[in-house]
Amino acid sequence: MKSLSIAVLALLIGNLTGCAAMLSPSKENADTRPETLYESRLADASTGKVLSLEALSQKLARADVVVIGEYHGHQAAHLLQSQIQTALYRQHPQQVLSMEQFNLDKQAAVDAYLSGKTGETEFIEDSNAWPNYRASYRPLVEFARQHGLPVIAANAPATIVRCVGRTGPEHLNKLPTSEQAQLPDTPFMDTPAYREKFDATITSRHGAADDAMLERMNNTYQAQLLRDNTMASRILAAREAHPGHQIVHTTGTFHSEEHLGTVALLKQRAPNISIAVVSPVVWPADAETAPSHENQNKGDFLYFIQPLPTEFLDEDREHKAMSARFKRPSDDTCLGESS
Structure with missing residues (x-):
């Protein structure tokens, strides 16, 4: 059960793991809990001041890299990402979309779709897109495609991450030179x-x-560090390939909140770049006002959202579901590992 729990945590952290229109910051809604799973409330983390989408985008406009954290599969997070992407484009059309949700070894599949060489289902299959692609990430990719913007498959290859998580960092030494060359130097x-x-x-x-x-x-x-270092290096490579462009990066919030993970490694690798972090905060059901003070270190800007429904109440059913989800295929072995 403990090994299963670690696998679950790895998924949540590593793959980590808005409403139809943003509400204006009027007195009537500034301190009210979001009414639906599509809604969010925006705030400046340093002051607690409620922000409109337009005000947020103006504050983000000069950042070299805008990192929007998410709880994977949360409707408000994905809607807000799309809204921020669009609002920032209106101010600065030179934009690059960088995504944790695609792995760097699938960049060719992403480029093929953006250039019109494949259809969407072909793209989803060829890129090994996440199961919730159509519901969550389609608007981001389609906006980029329609406006001719680059999309960066920023994450480390899934098979390599999985084997590092199973056998340790020495796994990289067993990879072919061509695969090692895709990964960060450190x-x-x-x-x-x-x-x-x-x-x-x-x-x-x-x-x-x-x-x-x-x-x-x-x-x-x-394995977590491999993801973060790869995303940081891919973002910096995109800045070099597209000078003057603003990078909008989408990722699970564990990779970015508190300016840790990918964000901290970006700063280590390129101390002079400016990074703005937008982080989600769950608004507790029993809280009358947004819990901004105790969460102000999570990012430069916060968006408050409803919690997602509890997935399981029956522990036995949860255990069986997790066992099935993480069952290792019989042919799934790493280099030098016996099946």
Whole structure:
């Protein structure tokens, strides 16, 4: 069960893991909880001041990189990402869309679709798009396609990440030179605060771990670092390939909130670039006003959203579902690993 829990956490963290129109920041809605899963409330994290979408986009306009964190599959997050993308384009049409949701080894499939060489279903199949692509990410890619904007497949290859998580960072040494060349020069660059956050997340869910569990946790963390370092390097490569363009990057919030993960590694690799982080915060059902003060370190700007429904109430059914979800295919082996 513990190994299963680590696999679940790896998915949530690694693959991490708006309403029809943004409400204006009037007195009537500034301090009210979002009424639907499409709605969000925007605020400046440093002041707690409520913002309209237009005000937010003006504050983001001069950032070299805008990172919009998300809870994967949350309707408000995906709608807001699309709204910010559009609002920023109106101010600065030189824009690049960078996405955690596509892996760098699928860049050719992304480019083929953008250039009109494949249809959408072909693109989804060829790029191994996430299952919720049509519901969540289609508007972002379509806006880029319709306006001739580059889209960067920013994440590390899924098979490599999975094998690092299973066998450790030494897996990279077994890869062909061509595959190693796609990855960052320092694929496991780290920051202490990120490791502390990761460990705290693990222990808060699962308590103390034995030696075997600690090894699995460390491998999972190295896989996480591989994702973050790859996304940071891909963003910087996009800036070099498209000078003067603003990068809009979409990612699971664990990769960006508190300016950790991908954001911290971006700053390590390129200290002079300006980065703005937009982070989601769940508005508790029993809170009368937005809990902005205790969340102000999560990003430069916050968007408050309703919590998603609880997935399981029956622990036995949850365990069976997770076992099925993470069942390893019989032919799924890493280099040097026995099946």
